[in-house]
Amino acid sequence: MTLPPGQRAVDGFPRFGTHLHHPPPAVPADPVIEIGGAVSENATLTLADLAELPRRELTADFHCVAGWSATGLLWEGISFETLYRKRVEPLLDPRAPITHVVFEGLDGFRSIVVLEDVLADDVLIADRLDGRPLNSDHGAPLRLVSPSQYGFINTKHLCRIEFHTSEPPIPDRWSPIVSHPRARVWHEERHRYVPGRLVRPIYRMLIAPIRRLSARGSRA
Numbered sequence: 304m305t306l307p308p309g310q311r312a313v314d315g316f317p318r319f320g321t322h323l324h325h326p327p328p329a330v331p332a333d334p335v336i337e338i339g340g341a342v343s344e345n346a347t348l349t350l351a352d353l354a355e356l357p358r359r360e361l362t363a364d365f366h367c368v369a370g371w372s373a374t375g376l377l378w379e380g381i382s383f384e385t386l387y388r389k390r391v392e393p394l395l396d397p398r399a400p401i402t403h404v405v406f407e408g409l410d411g412f413r414s415i416v417v418l419e420d421v422l423a424d425d426v427l428i429a430d431r432l433d434g435r436p437l438n439s440d441h442g443a444p445l446r447l448v449s450p451s452q453y454g455f456i457n458t459k460h461l462c463r464i465e466f467h468t469s470e471p472p473i474p475d476r477w478s479p480i481v482s483h484p485r486a487r488v489w490h491e492e493r494h495r496y497v498p499g500r501l502v503r504p505i506y507r508m509l510i511a512p513i514r515r516l517s518a519r520g521s522r523a
């Protein structure tokens with residue numbers, strides 16, 4: 304088994320995130336994904352809308368920027384590219400091309416990506432993991448899965464997707480751990496300014512405390 308540079312396999316799939324010890328957000332009775340930003344009109348996709356799109360399965364490893372990897376996860380859901388082509392492109396102005404996409408979770412978490420990176424064939428909006436509905440540890444009711452990008456791109460509890468014609472302002476511009484805008488695991492794009500190899504040991508020190516805290520908020 305080959306892992307991307309600087310990654311180490313862990314047993315199982317831990318709950319992990321900037322949510323730290325906070326419990327996951329409650330799952331709404333009727334979950335939706337809002338579509339907003341540079342669209343002619345905002346849209347709200349219900350689970351019934353999503354169910355009209357073809358289903359996909361994907362077996363992939365999951366790589367956290369801090370350095371742990373969970374291996375052999377089986378995701379099920381719909382392809383982000385299909386959702387984009389069928390439900391978003393009709394709402395776009397062809398004279399104002401989309402460059403960036405923001406994924407937002409029910410807990411307020413946001414990931415900002417380059418459109419091209421999430422149109423890849425392995426990017427899903429997942430609702431099942433390893434044969435079961437997604438649990439609250441791993442992002443119920445829906446999450447983004449982009450296995451070629453670090454975990455922090457993979458927004459859990461997804462409730463809103465925003466489309467932009469330029470890079471949105473980076474919220475953590477002056478933070479020492481400002482994340483890489485592309486976050487591609489095979490390029491080791493961990494930090495925005497510092498080479499991935501150099502930040503490895505510092506990020507690795509964060510794994511144990513964040514895992515301990517994240518487990519405290521687990522409801523699964």
Ligand SMILES: Nc1nc2c(c(=O)[nH]1)N[C@H]1C(S)=C(S)[C@@H](COP(=O)(O)O)O[C@H]1N2
Nearest residue numbers: 318319320321322367408412441454457459
């Ligand atoms: N909504 C939300 N999504 C999130 C996070 C978060 O704190 N909130 N943390 C991210 C980070 S840093 C990682 S490594 C992965 C962890 O996913 P897991 O908890 O399913 O292992 O979720 C990502 N998605």
Ligand SMILES: [Mo]
Nearest residue numbers: 367368454455
């Ligand atoms: Mo992460």
